[in-house]
Amino acid sequence: MRRDLAKSAAPAVQPVPLLGAAAHDRAPYAEALQRHARMIEVRAAVPGHVADAARGVHDLLGGALALDIPPLTDGIDADPHAGVTPLDEARALAADAWGARTTWFLTNGASQGNLTVCLALRSRCAGVDTGHVVTVRSMHSSVTDGMALAGLSPHSVMPHVDALRGIAHSITPAELDEALRQSPEALAAWVVSPTYFGAVADIAGLAQVAHEHGLPLIVDEAWGAHFGFHPSLPVNALRQGADLVVSSTHKLGGSLGQSAMLHLGHGPWADELAGGIERALRTTSSTSESSLLIAGLDLARRDLVTRQDAIGHSIDTLDRVRAILRHDSRYTIPTDELLDPVLGEPSIAAVDPMRLVVDTRGTGLSGHEVRHRLFHDHGIQVEMSTDAVIVALIGAGSRLDAEALIAGFDAMPHGEQHPPTIHALPEPGPRTMDLREATMAATEIVDAADAVGRISADSLAAYPPGVPNVLPGEVVTDSAVAFLQASAQAPHGYVRGALDPDVTRLRVVR
Numbered sequence: 001m002r003r004d005l006a007k008s009a010a011p012a013v014q015p016v017p018l019l020g021a022a023a024h025d026r027a028p029y030a031e032a033l034q035r036h037a038r039m040i041e042v043r044a045a046v047p048g049h050v051a052d053a054a055r056g057v058h059d060l061l062g063g064a065l066a067l068d069i070p071p072l073t074d075g076i077d078a079d080p081h082a083g084v085t086p087l088d089e090a091r092a093l094a095a096d097a098w099g100a101r102t103t104w105f106l107t108n109g110a111s112q113g114n115l116t117v118c119l120a121l122r123s124r125c126a127g128v129d130t131g132h133v134v135t136v137r138s139m140h141s142s143v144t145d146g147m148a149l150a151g152l153s154p155h156s157v158m159p160h161v162d163a164l165r166g167i168a169h170s171i172t173p174a175e176l177d178e179a180l181r182q183s184p185e186a187l188a189a190w191v192v193s194p195t196y197f198g199a200v201a202d203i204a205g206l207a208q209v210a211h212e213h214g215l216p217l218i219v220d221e222a223w224g225a226h227f228g229f230h231p232s233l234p235v236n237a238l239r240q241g242a243d244l245v246v247s248s249t250h251k252l253g254g255s256l257g258q259s260a261m262l263h264l265g266h267g268p269w270a271d272e273l274a275g276g277i278e279r280a281l282r283t284t285s286s287t288s289e290s291s292l293l294i295a296g297l298d299l300a301r302r303d304l305v306t307r308q309d310a311i312g313h314s315i316d317t318l319d320r321v322r323a324i325l326r327h328d329s330r331y332t333i334p335t336d337e338l339l340d341p342v343l344g345e346p347s348i349a350a351v352d353p354m355r356l357v358v359d360t361r362g363t364g365l366s367g368h369e370v371r372h373r374l375f376h377d378h379g380i381q382v383e384m385s386t387d388a389v390i391v392a393l394i395g396a397g398s399r400l401d402a403e404a405l406i407a408g409f410d411a412m413p414h415g416e417q418h419p420p421t422i423h424a425l426p427e428p429g430p431r432t433m434d435l436r437e438a439t440m441a442a443t444e445i446v447d448a449a450d451a452v453g454r455i456s457a458d459s460l461a462a463y464p465p466g467v468p469n470v471l472p473g474e475v476v477t478d479s480a481v482a483f484l485q486a487s488a489q490a491p492h493g494y495v496r497g498a499l500d501p502d503v504t505r506l507r508v509v510r
Helices: 028-039 056-067 086-098 109-122 141-150 173-182 203-212 270-284 291-306 308-326 367-378 402-410 435-440 478-489
Strands: 102-106 131-136 152-157 186-192 199-201 217-220 244-247 260-264 348-351 355-359 389-393 443-447 460-463 468-470 494-496 505-509
Touching (some): 028 056, 028 086, 086 102, 086 260, 086 291, 102 109, 109 131, 109 141, 109 217, 109 260, 109 270, 131 141, 141 152, 141 435, 152 435, 173 203, 199 203, 367 389, 367 402, 460 478, 468 478
Parallel strands (some): 131 152, 131 186, 186 217, 217 244
Antiparallel strands (some): 460 494
16 A cells, blocks of 8 residues: 555644534534424324333333434434534534544444444455454454454554453554554554553554554544543543544443444545545444434533533542542552553553552452442442452543442452462464455354364454454464463353353354
């Protein structure tokens, strides 16, 4: 691929939002939806749940169903005079809020965004059978699926991993630069930031490297939809030079589950990528997108921009919990170490304060056991756990009962630290078949021992840390099988994509 684009440094950080907070006091789509519901006296149209108020869905959701309307409704997302619709206004406000040139609303989660981006990148292949994309190995499974559908092939870079705690981090700009030098035909670079644990990559540096190679930078910012909306939060990826950003807005941004956004930046690839995204969305979007999910995205944008005090309160609450736990000998806060000038993690540039990561080994219990006790003994649900840590979080602007959470931690025992058995991540086997070809190939299921030396048809990832150990098209190695089985047999171990809990059988290309 020609490298005919000039070096493009990351832009200076811009204020949020450019239109000013007053422009964001409205939620045009959600407000139009409410007006529409008040206007309609007789509904003789889909969805079918409007026909019988005694149905269970009415009992569950009540008045919300009046807002569940079909697409192409006048005054909502269609205009008989071809004017600007409330949906158009809502998307424009979202683009302004996140610093995008264009923003699309997604009703099938960030996974839809990843699939869409993969299909859009296919148009950059210029007649080549398989397009290569440099990715971080810890990419979401939907990226693998999207690449298989689009006929793309990943050149994976292993992220930095804290094996003791089961935490995957990111990659450095220097590592991305080396990977791009090894893959001169790459179409794009694709990274994950922040991680599940709140570690934020050096997006400005990564963007500069990608642009120096004449490539757009795509960022899976699923866990960072709230970034940039308070001075104590990291700057979002778009404002640091990213070209496409997938944002799982429901995670910490305040919208409803399964709603997300896809943001296009202002870089030199914007025109080309916009056309590809529009075409791909016709493939990945439902023709009956949920008005409730779209309204939730509109309202979440409004609240993120206009409720900075509430976001600050959320951050202060978690800071208070962290401060108390730092003085408890049973607990440590792993994210404290990430930015240490001596001991810090080189792939990390910032930490998300909305994530509370706690090392629980001083209780004598694993993170999984502490998570179990918090839920069953105290009614406290946290996000996730590994052998060594738990992760709790709240959405930006949400409230947390800090006293109840602290009391739950205080009820845990004191015990000797029992470090988990550490199994070094195996090196991936060589790729001998194209990702799409292996995914679509005829397959057979064999005993794990017999799978060694064969080509995998599945993606397998041991949790923690959740970095894929085998991808479709790669040769299954004996070290990978041993690692997967050891991980599966560990207390609370889990292998995503496995055919059975103990990983005794694998699916391989016939």
